[in-house]
Amino acid sequence: MPHVKILEEVCKGCGLCCDGICPVNILILSPGRINSNGYHPAEVTDNSKCIGCGYCFKVCPEPAIEIYK
Amino acid sequence: MQQIFGRPQGLTDVLQRYCPGCGHGVVHRIIGELLVKLNIRERTVGIAPVGCSVFADEYFNCDMIQPPHGRGPAVSTGIKRTRPNCIVFSYQGDGDLAAIGTAEIVHAAARNENITVIFINNAIFGMTGGQMAPTTLPGMRSTTSVQGRDIKKQGYPIKVCELLAGLDGPYYLVRTAVNTPKNVIATEKAIKNAFVNQVDNKGFSLVEILSMCPTNWGMTPVQAKKWTDESMIKYYPLGEYRNRAKEGK
Ligand SMILES: Cc1ncc(C[n+]2csc(CCOP(=O)(O)OP(=O)(O)O)c2C)c(N)n1
Ligand code: SF4
Ligand code: SF4
Numbered sequence: 001m002p003h004v005k006i007l008e009e010v011c012k013g014c015g016l017c018c019d020g021i022c023p024v025n026i027l028i029l030s031p032g033r034i035n036s037n038g039y040h041p042a043e044v045t046d047n048s049k050c051i052g053c054g055y056c057f058k059v060c061p062e063p064a065i066e067i068y069k
Numbered sequence: 070m071q072q073i074f075g076r077p078q079g080l081t082d083v084l085q086r087y088c089p090g091c092g093h094g095v096v097h098r099i100i101g102e103l104l105v106k107l108n109i110r111e112r113t114v115g116i117a118p119v120g121c122s123v124f125a126d127e128y129f130n131c132d133m134i135q136p137p138h139g140r141g142p143a144v145s146t147g148i149k150r151t152r153p154n155c156i157v158f159s160y161q162g163d164g165d166l167a168a169i170g171t172a173e174i175v176h177a178a179a180r181n182e183n184i185t186v187i188f189i190n191n192a193i194f195g196m197t198g199g200q201m202a203p204t205t206l207p208g209m210r211s212t213t214s215v216q217g218r219d220i221k222k223q224g225y226p227i228k229v230c231e232l233l234a235g236l237d238g239p240y241y242l243v244r245t246a247v248n249t250p251k252n253v254i255a256t257e258k259a260i261k262n263a264f265v266n267q268v269d270n271k272g273f274s275l276v277e278i279l280s281m282c283p284t285n286w287g288m289t290p291v292q293a294k295k296w297t298d299e300s301m302i303k304y305y306p307l308g309e310y311r312n313r314a315k316e317g318k
Protein backbone atom coordinates (compact mmCIF):
# COMPACT_ATOMS: atom_id res chain seq x y z
CA MET A 1 0.00 0.00 0.00
CA PRO A 2 1.44 3.40 -0.90
CA HIS A 3 1.90 5.85 1.93
CA VAL A 4 3.41 9.24 2.49
CA LYS A 5 5.79 10.41 5.22
CA ILE A 6 6.34 14.05 6.17
CA LEU A 7 9.80 14.91 7.50
CA GLU A 8 8.53 17.28 10.16
CA GLU A 9 11.87 18.93 10.91
CA VAL A 10 12.58 19.60 7.21
CA CYS A 11 9.10 20.97 6.41
CA LYS A 12 8.77 24.75 6.32
CA GLY A 13 4.98 24.76 6.48
CA CYS A 14 4.64 26.46 3.10
CA GLY A 15 1.33 24.70 2.48
CA LEU A 16 1.99 24.05 -1.22
CA CYS A 17 1.30 20.32 -0.79
CA CYS A 18 -1.95 21.05 1.05
CA ASP A 19 -3.58 23.34 -1.49
CA GLY A 20 -5.71 21.06 -3.65
CA ILE A 21 -2.66 19.19 -4.98
CA CYS A 22 -3.46 15.82 -3.42
CA PRO A 23 -6.11 13.93 -5.44
CA VAL A 24 -7.44 12.27 -2.27
CA ASN A 25 -7.07 15.38 -0.11
CA ILE A 26 -5.22 13.90 2.85
CA LEU A 27 -2.64 16.65 3.51
CA ILE A 28 -3.18 19.60 5.85
CA LEU A 29 -0.96 22.01 7.74
CA SER A 30 -0.96 20.84 11.31
CA PRO A 31 -3.03 23.18 13.43
CA GLY A 32 -1.37 22.02 16.66
CA ARG A 33 2.16 20.79 15.95
CA ILE A 34 5.13 23.09 15.60
CA ASN A 35 8.68 22.09 14.62
CA SER A 36 11.94 23.38 16.07
CA ASN A 37 12.21 26.05 13.34
CA GLY A 38 8.80 27.37 14.37
CA TYR A 39 6.84 26.06 11.37
CA HIS A 40 3.53 24.21 11.43
CA PRO A 41 4.45 21.11 9.42
CA ALA A 42 2.24 19.31 6.96
CA GLU A 43 0.28 16.40 8.37
CA VAL A 44 -1.37 13.31 6.83
CA THR A 45 -5.00 12.83 7.83
CA ASP A 46 -5.58 9.31 6.43
CA ASN A 47 -2.55 7.50 5.02
CA SER A 48 -4.62 4.51 3.90
CA LYS A 49 -6.07 6.67 1.10
CA CYS A 50 -2.70 7.66 -0.43
CA ILE A 51 -2.35 6.49 -4.06
CA GLY A 52 1.39 7.25 -4.27
CA CYS A 53 1.01 9.69 -7.16
CA GLY A 54 3.91 11.85 -5.93
CA TYR A 55 2.24 15.18 -6.67
CA CYS A 56 2.85 16.43 -3.12
CA PHE A 57 6.53 15.50 -3.43
CA LYS A 58 6.89 17.25 -6.78
CA VAL A 59 5.70 20.63 -5.50
CA CYS A 60 7.62 20.43 -2.20
CA PRO A 61 10.66 22.74 -2.29
CA GLU A 62 12.60 21.06 0.54
CA PRO A 63 11.76 18.12 -0.19
CA ALA A 64 10.20 17.24 3.17
CA ILE A 65 8.13 14.37 1.78
CA GLU A 66 8.92 10.72 1.22
CA ILE A 67 6.60 8.28 -0.48
CA TYR A 68 6.72 4.51 -0.10
CA LYS A 69 4.90 1.62 -1.64
CA MET B 70 8.55 -1.29 1.59
CA GLN B 71 10.20 0.64 -1.18
CA GLN B 72 10.79 4.39 -1.38
CA ILE B 73 9.39 5.75 -4.65
CA PHE B 74 9.94 9.46 -3.96
CA GLY B 75 12.46 11.05 -1.61
CA ARG B 76 15.51 13.28 -1.27
CA PRO B 77 17.84 12.45 -4.19
CA GLN B 78 21.51 11.50 -3.78
CA GLY B 79 22.45 14.45 -5.96
CA LEU B 80 21.61 16.76 -3.02
CA THR B 81 23.57 16.93 0.22
CA ASP B 82 21.83 16.58 3.59
CA VAL B 83 22.26 20.31 4.28
CA LEU B 84 18.92 22.00 5.00
CA GLN B 85 18.35 24.68 2.36
CA ARG B 86 18.07 28.21 3.70
CA TYR B 87 15.39 29.33 1.25
CA CYS B 88 12.14 30.90 2.43
CA PRO B 89 9.03 28.68 2.71
CA GLY B 90 7.54 28.04 -0.74
CA CYS B 91 10.59 29.29 -2.68
CA GLY B 92 10.85 27.84 -6.18
CA HIS B 93 14.62 27.39 -5.98
CA GLY B 94 14.17 24.25 -3.85
CA VAL B 95 11.99 22.47 -6.42
CA VAL B 96 14.57 23.08 -9.15
CA HIS B 97 17.39 21.90 -6.86
CA ARG B 98 15.53 18.65 -6.26
CA ILE B 99 15.06 18.09 -10.00
CA ILE B 100 18.76 18.69 -10.74
CA GLY B 101 19.76 16.49 -7.79
CA GLU B 102 17.64 13.64 -9.20
CA LEU B 103 19.00 14.01 -12.73
CA LEU B 104 22.64 13.97 -11.61
CA VAL B 105 21.97 10.44 -10.37
CA LYS B 106 19.51 9.25 -13.04
CA LEU B 107 21.81 10.32 -15.88
CA ASN B 108 24.84 8.94 -14.00
CA ILE B 109 26.78 12.20 -14.40
CA ARG B 110 27.20 13.28 -10.77
CA GLU B 111 30.87 12.32 -10.52
CA ARG B 112 31.85 14.36 -13.55
CA THR B 113 29.56 17.34 -13.07
CA VAL B 114 30.73 20.83 -12.12
CA GLY B 115 27.95 23.21 -11.07
CA ILE B 116 28.32 26.97 -11.12
CA ALA B 117 26.51 28.75 -8.29
CA PRO B 118 25.37 32.33 -8.93
CA VAL B 119 25.20 35.40 -6.74
CA GLY B 120 21.67 35.61 -5.37
CA CYS B 121 19.62 33.55 -2.94
CA SER B 122 21.16 30.40 -4.43
CA VAL B 123 24.72 31.61 -3.75
CA PHE B 124 24.98 28.73 -1.26
CA ALA B 125 24.07 26.16 -3.92
CA ASP B 126 27.62 24.81 -3.58
CA GLU B 127 26.53 23.45 -0.19
CA TYR B 128 23.32 21.94 -1.54
CA PHE B 129 24.40 20.05 -4.68
CA ASN B 130 26.32 16.83 -4.15
CA CYS B 131 28.79 17.47 -7.00
CA ASP B 132 31.78 19.74 -7.59
CA MET B 133 30.79 23.39 -7.46
CA ILE B 134 32.34 26.79 -8.13
CA GLN B 135 30.90 30.15 -7.09
CA PRO B 136 32.25 32.88 -9.40
CA PRO B 137 31.42 36.62 -9.39
CA HIS B 138 27.92 37.87 -10.17
CA GLY B 139 26.70 37.05 -13.68
CA ARG B 140 29.87 35.30 -14.84
CA GLY B 141 28.48 31.75 -14.77
CA PRO B 142 28.44 31.27 -18.56
CA ALA B 143 32.03 32.56 -18.90
CA VAL B 144 33.33 30.30 -16.13
CA SER B 145 31.30 27.39 -17.54
CA THR B 146 32.91 28.00 -20.93
CA GLY B 147 36.38 27.83 -19.40
CA ILE B 148 35.70 24.58 -17.57
CA LYS B 149 33.94 22.92 -20.49
CA ARG B 150 36.67 23.81 -22.98
CA THR B 151 39.55 22.71 -20.75
CA ARG B 152 37.74 19.64 -19.35
CA PRO B 153 35.34 18.59 -22.11
CA ASN B 154 34.48 15.39 -20.28
CA CYS B 155 32.95 17.39 -17.42
CA ILE B 156 29.23 18.15 -17.45
CA VAL B 157 28.88 21.82 -16.59
CA PHE B 158 25.75 23.60 -15.47
CA SER B 159 25.39 27.28 -14.71
CA TYR B 160 22.61 28.00 -12.20
CA GLN B 161 21.55 31.66 -12.33
CA GLY B 162 18.85 34.04 -11.14
CA ASP B 163 17.31 36.78 -13.26
CA GLY B 164 19.34 39.52 -11.60
CA ASP B 165 22.45 37.46 -12.16
CA LEU B 166 21.72 36.39 -15.75
CA ALA B 167 19.59 39.19 -17.21
CA ALA B 168 21.15 42.25 -15.53
CA ILE B 169 24.84 42.13 -14.60
CA GLY B 170 25.46 38.97 -16.67
CA THR B 171 23.65 39.89 -19.89
CA ALA B 172 26.80 39.99 -22.01
CA GLU B 173 28.04 36.59 -20.81
CA ILE B 174 24.79 34.75 -21.49
CA VAL B 175 24.24 36.32 -24.92
CA HIS B 176 27.74 35.44 -26.13
CA ALA B 177 27.73 31.93 -24.66
CA ALA B 178 24.44 31.32 -26.50
CA ALA B 179 25.74 32.87 -29.73
CA ARG B 180 28.77 30.54 -29.58
CA ASN B 181 26.47 27.56 -28.99
CA GLU B 182 28.76 26.76 -26.06
CA ASN B 183 28.17 23.15 -24.95
CA ILE B 184 26.84 23.97 -21.49
CA THR B 185 23.56 23.72 -19.56
CA VAL B 186 22.06 26.88 -18.11
CA ILE B 187 19.36 26.76 -15.44
CA PHE B 188 17.78 30.20 -15.30
CA ILE B 189 15.54 31.00 -12.32
CA ASN B 190 13.20 33.85 -13.26
CA ASN B 191 11.37 35.12 -10.18
CA ALA B 192 11.01 38.66 -11.60
CA ILE B 193 12.93 40.15 -8.68
CA PHE B 194 16.32 40.60 -7.01
CA GLY B 195 15.49 38.18 -4.20
CA MET B 196 18.61 38.08 -2.08
CA THR B 197 19.18 41.80 -1.80
CA GLY B 198 15.65 42.62 -0.63
CA GLY B 199 13.26 42.64 -3.56
CA GLN B 200 14.58 45.34 -5.87
CA MET B 201 13.30 45.63 -9.45
CA ALA B 202 14.98 43.25 -11.89
CA PRO B 203 15.06 43.49 -15.70
CA THR B 204 12.37 40.78 -15.55
CA THR B 205 10.01 42.59 -13.13
CA LEU B 206 6.55 42.73 -14.72
CA PRO B 207 4.98 46.03 -15.85
CA GLY B 208 3.07 47.45 -12.91
CA MET B 209 4.68 45.04 -10.45
CA ARG B 210 5.75 46.52 -7.14
CA SER B 211 9.25 46.09 -5.80
CA THR B 212 11.32 47.99 -3.25
CA THR B 213 12.69 50.17 -6.07
CA SER B 214 9.38 50.51 -7.93
CA VAL B 215 7.01 51.07 -5.05
CA GLN B 216 4.23 52.40 -7.30
CA GLY B 217 4.72 49.50 -9.70
CA ARG B 218 7.14 49.23 -12.62
CA ASP B 219 6.49 52.13 -14.98
CA ILE B 220 7.41 51.08 -18.50
CA LYS B 221 7.77 54.73 -19.53
CA LYS B 222 10.59 55.20 -17.06
CA GLN B 223 11.99 51.72 -16.57
CA GLY B 224 11.27 50.12 -19.90
CA TYR B 225 9.95 46.68 -20.67
CA PRO B 226 10.96 43.38 -19.08
CA ILE B 227 13.56 41.26 -20.86
CA LYS B 228 12.18 37.99 -22.16
CA VAL B 229 15.32 35.89 -22.14
CA CYS B 230 14.14 32.91 -24.21
CA GLU B 231 12.73 35.19 -26.90
CA LEU B 232 15.87 37.33 -26.86
CA LEU B 233 18.22 34.36 -27.27
CA ALA B 234 15.95 32.82 -29.91
CA GLY B 235 16.96 35.76 -32.09
CA LEU B 236 20.41 34.18 -32.31
CA ASP B 237 21.33 31.30 -34.61
CA GLY B 238 23.62 29.78 -31.96
CA PRO B 239 21.57 28.15 -29.20
CA TYR B 240 20.51 24.52 -29.49
CA TYR B 241 17.71 24.39 -26.91
CA LEU B 242 15.68 27.18 -25.28
CA VAL B 243 12.61 26.43 -23.20
CA ARG B 244 10.49 28.14 -20.55
CA THR B 245 8.71 26.22 -17.78
CA ALA B 246 7.31 26.85 -14.29
CA VAL B 247 7.26 25.01 -10.95
CA ASN B 248 3.94 26.10 -9.44
CA THR B 249 1.86 22.96 -10.16
CA PRO B 250 2.62 19.23 -10.46
CA LYS B 251 2.00 19.42 -14.22
CA ASN B 252 4.42 22.32 -14.65
CA VAL B 253 7.00 20.62 -12.41
CA ILE B 254 6.84 17.49 -14.59
CA ALA B 255 7.41 19.64 -17.70
CA THR B 256 10.39 21.25 -15.94
CA GLU B 257 11.82 17.81 -15.14
CA LYS B 258 11.65 16.88 -18.84
CA ALA B 259 13.17 20.18 -19.97
CA ILE B 260 16.12 20.01 -17.55
CA LYS B 261 16.71 16.41 -18.52
CA ASN B 262 16.86 17.44 -22.19
CA ALA B 263 19.22 20.26 -21.30
CA PHE B 264 21.68 17.83 -19.67
CA VAL B 265 21.31 15.11 -22.30
CA ASN B 266 22.04 17.66 -25.03
CA GLN B 267 25.36 18.43 -23.36
CA VAL B 268 26.22 14.74 -22.92
CA ASP B 269 25.53 14.34 -26.67
CA ASN B 270 27.74 17.39 -27.47
CA LYS B 271 24.85 19.28 -29.04
CA GLY B 272 25.61 22.69 -27.57
CA PHE B 273 23.93 25.45 -25.61
CA SER B 274 20.78 24.58 -23.65
CA LEU B 275 18.91 26.99 -21.41
CA VAL B 276 15.86 26.24 -19.28
CA GLU B 277 14.11 29.35 -17.99
CA ILE B 278 12.02 28.46 -14.96
CA LEU B 279 9.32 30.82 -13.66
CA SER B 280 9.88 30.48 -9.95
CA MET B 281 7.99 31.73 -6.88
CA CYS B 282 9.52 34.29 -4.53
CA PRO B 283 6.70 34.60 -1.97
CA THR B 284 8.79 36.77 0.36
CA ASN B 285 9.56 39.56 -2.08
CA TRP B 286 6.29 39.24 -3.96
CA GLY B 287 4.63 39.97 -0.60
CA MET B 288 2.44 36.86 -0.75
CA THR B 289 1.90 33.53 0.93
CA PRO B 290 3.37 30.56 -0.98
CA VAL B 291 -0.13 29.52 -2.07
CA GLN B 292 -0.88 33.05 -3.36
CA ALA B 293 2.49 33.04 -5.15
CA LYS B 294 1.65 29.78 -6.85
CA LYS B 295 -1.61 31.28 -8.17
CA TRP B 296 0.02 34.57 -9.15
CA THR B 297 2.49 32.57 -11.24
CA ASP B 298 -0.45 31.38 -13.35
CA GLU B 299 -2.29 34.68 -13.43
CA SER B 300 0.60 37.07 -14.08
CA MET B 301 3.98 35.45 -14.71
CA ILE B 302 2.89 32.80 -17.24
CA LYS B 303 0.69 35.36 -19.02
CA TYR B 304 3.64 37.65 -19.61
CA TYR B 305 6.19 34.89 -20.08
CA PRO B 306 4.51 32.15 -22.15
CA LEU B 307 5.69 28.61 -21.43
CA GLY B 308 7.08 26.36 -24.13
CA GLU B 309 10.02 25.69 -26.41
CA TYR B 310 11.61 28.66 -28.14
CA ARG B 311 14.27 26.58 -29.89
CA ASN B 312 14.75 22.85 -30.17
CA ARG B 313 17.19 21.90 -32.88
CA ALA B 314 16.76 18.23 -32.00
CA LYS B 315 13.25 18.51 -33.47
CA GLU B 316 14.51 20.43 -36.46
CA GLY B 317 16.90 17.54 -37.07
CA LYS B 318 20.00 19.78 -37.00
C1 LIG C 1 29.27 42.66 -8.46
C2 LIG C 1 28.06 42.62 -7.58
N1 LIG C 1 27.05 43.52 -7.79
C3 LIG C 1 25.95 43.48 -7.02
C4 LIG C 1 25.83 42.56 -6.02
C5 LIG C 1 24.57 42.56 -5.16
N2 LIG C 1 23.67 41.47 -5.46
C6 LIG C 1 23.68 40.33 -4.76
S1 LIG C 1 22.50 39.23 -5.24
C7 LIG C 1 21.94 40.31 -6.43
C8 LIG C 1 20.77 39.97 -7.33
C9 LIG C 1 20.12 38.69 -7.02
O1 LIG C 1 18.99 38.53 -7.79
P1 LIG C 1 18.77 37.26 -8.69
O2 LIG C 1 19.95 36.97 -9.51
O3 LIG C 1 17.49 37.46 -9.41
O4 LIG C 1 18.67 36.05 -7.64
P2 LIG C 1 17.51 35.67 -6.62
O5 LIG C 1 18.04 36.08 -5.28
O6 LIG C 1 16.27 36.40 -7.02
O7 LIG C 1 17.37 34.20 -6.77
C10 LIG C 1 22.68 41.48 -6.42
C11 LIG C 1 22.42 42.64 -7.31
C12 LIG C 1 26.89 41.63 -5.84
N3 LIG C 1 26.83 40.68 -4.89
N4 LIG C 1 27.99 41.69 -6.61
S1 SF4 D 1 1.40 10.80 -3.00
FE1 SF4 D 1 -0.44 11.64 -4.01
S2 SF4 D 1 -2.14 10.70 -2.90
FE2 SF4 D 1 -0.34 10.41 -1.60
S3 SF4 D 1 -0.35 12.18 -0.22
FE3 SF4 D 1 0.93 12.75 -1.97
S4 SF4 D 1 -0.48 13.79 -3.37
FE4 SF4 D 1 -1.75 12.67 -1.89
S1 SF4 E 1 5.26 21.37 0.42
FE1 SF4 E 1 6.89 20.49 1.69
S2 SF4 E 1 7.62 22.17 2.97
FE2 SF4 E 1 5.65 22.81 2.12
S3 SF4 E 1 4.15 22.21 3.69
FE3 SF4 E 1 4.27 20.51 2.26
S4 SF4 E 1 5.84 19.14 3.14
FE4 SF4 E 1 6.07 21.12 4.16
Ligand code: SF4
Nearest residue numbers: 087088091121195282
Ligand atom coordinates in the same frame (compact mmCIF):
# COMPACT_ATOMS: atom_id res chain seq x y z
S1 SF4 F 1 13.90 35.85 -1.07
FE1 SF4 F 1 12.68 34.88 -2.67
S2 SF4 F 1 14.15 33.80 -4.01
FE2 SF4 F 1 15.17 34.29 -2.05
S3 SF4 F 1 14.94 32.46 -0.76
FE3 SF4 F 1 13.26 33.87 -0.26
S4 SF4 F 1 11.57 33.25 -1.61
FE4 SF4 F 1 13.45 32.35 -2.45
Ligand SMILES: [Mg+2]
Nearest residue numbers: 162163193195
Ligand atom coordinates in the same frame (compact mmCIF):
# COMPACT_ATOMS: atom_id res chain seq x y z
MG1 LIG G 1 15.63 36.76 -8.99
